[in-house]
Amino acid sequence: MKITDVRCTPVGVPRRKIFDRTVVTGLGPAAVSQYTLVELMTDTDHVGLGEAACVFDPTGAALATYIESQMRPKLLGRNPFDRSALNAMLRSSAPTGYEPALAAIDIALHDLMGKALDVPVYDLLGGMARPRVPLSYSIPFGEPGEVVRFSRECLERGFKTLKIKIGQSHDRDVECVHRVCEAVPNDVIVRVDANMSFGDATAALKFIDAIAGLHIELLEQPLAPDCLAETTRIRERSPIPIMVDENVWGPATVVNVISAQAADVLNVYVMESGGLEAARVNFSMAEAAGLKCMIGSMPELGIGTAAQIHLGVAVPNLDLAADCCGSLYHDDDVTQPSLCLEDGFAVPPSGPGLGVELDWEKVDNFRLAASGSAR
Known part of the structure; x- marks a missing residue:
């Protein structure tokens, strides 16, 4: 060929x-x-x-x-x-x-x-470690009441993990997180994503102190990628686990994160890693370093999402709910058949390869x- x-x-x-x-x-x-x-x-x-x-x-x-x-x-x-x-x-x-x-x-x-x-792509990645991938869904900026209502809508759609996006203002962010945690059942997992929005470690730690009493799974990417030493400082002082996202691209960047001891969790993207092969390497490096992993999303369309799902069912150390549902963030998609993203889980498409066509x-x-x- x-x-x-x-x-x-x-x-x-x-x-x-x-x-x-x-x-x-x-x-x-x-x-x-x-x-x-x-x-x-x-x-x-x-x-x-x-x-x-x-x-x-x-x-x-x-x-x-x-x-x-x-x-x-x-x-x-x-x-x-x-x-x-x-x-x-x-x-x-x-x-x-x-x-x-x-x-x-x-x-x-x-x-x-x-x-x-x-054969399906997951067989090329080592075979099936699990039949489906647990999913997280992201809650964008909004008024606290809007954020709570949308969180409940996500639960009705079957999601068991919610990711609250922050970066509006300190007070608004704190109120949104508190109100969601008060509104959802105790078995719902709540994580927070700063998307690099804190100006410095002091601002991030002030926010962490304000939500420390809540049951928060993790805080994602508090600072920009070039602030790795400050991210380490946040991790050392935070009672909430710290996950990095924009710091994790190709395998060389994972070496930097591990060396700096800047994270408890890695958010591994197929796109930022440079493909399925490199993402698989990133997962293995995290496992060797004792770090937990999840899969992140841009969010992708059907081809990229299908690739994420194949990775998600294949890697043994997918420790947390993943963002492998990019198709749901768009009005439509460009692939067929439709991906199986239901009841808070993603199931790999049937058929050889990725299992989707344009x-x-x-x-x-x-x-x-x-x-x-x-x-």
Whole structure:
């Protein structure tokens, strides 16, 4: 089998509105996900699907140019079963922040291999460690009453873990967290995501002190990634476990987090890791260091979400509920069949490879024109 072409399709899919308005978190407003869909064509007519999803610069849609100009020439004529060698070659020349482009190719290579061998991707990742992945759902910025009502709606949909997004103001954030914890049953897991919104460790510790009496599973990414020493200081003083997210990209960044003793939990993204293979390495490194892990989300569309679910059922040390439900954060999706995201769990699609295919009517509907706007 040889790769004969690499095709990119940038798309812009609207995010689902919550509280009848565009979702806002510590990363800012999120109205549309602009990502790139990737197809690896072969001389056997098998097609591998990948997705470059990123909310940071360069965005997933912007990565199409890099994939076509820099990665495509290196992949043409190569055997997709040489996945590790291809990944190493592409990673060696990729700029920092281009891991989602690496992920798109790696996911497509896994999909190709699964289709050629007639096995699901999770078998290529070590087999099934669990039949389904427990899910978390994120609660965006809002008035405290809105946040409580939406939290209850999530529970009615079957979610048992809620992630409250903070970064509005100290008082508003504290009130939202307190009111949700008071409103939900004791068996519901509540976690808090700062999305790097604290200005410094002092502000983060002030917030932690204000919620320390509550049953909070963890606090995610209090500071920006370049504030690793300050994050270590927060972890050393916090009674609430600290999880890092934006600090965890390729495996080299995990070495930095472990060396600094800056986290109790790693939020491992397929996109930020640079693909399923690299994410698997990140999970193994965390296990060796005694750190817990979960899977994070940009949030992805159907291809990326399917890849996350395959990873989630395969890794033995998925310790916490994962964010593998990106499709639910969008008005629509570009794949078929629909992913099984029900009753607070994700089940891997049936069939070989990722188990999903592109719905071209929807792809064409969300395809981005050269100007960057959806047609």
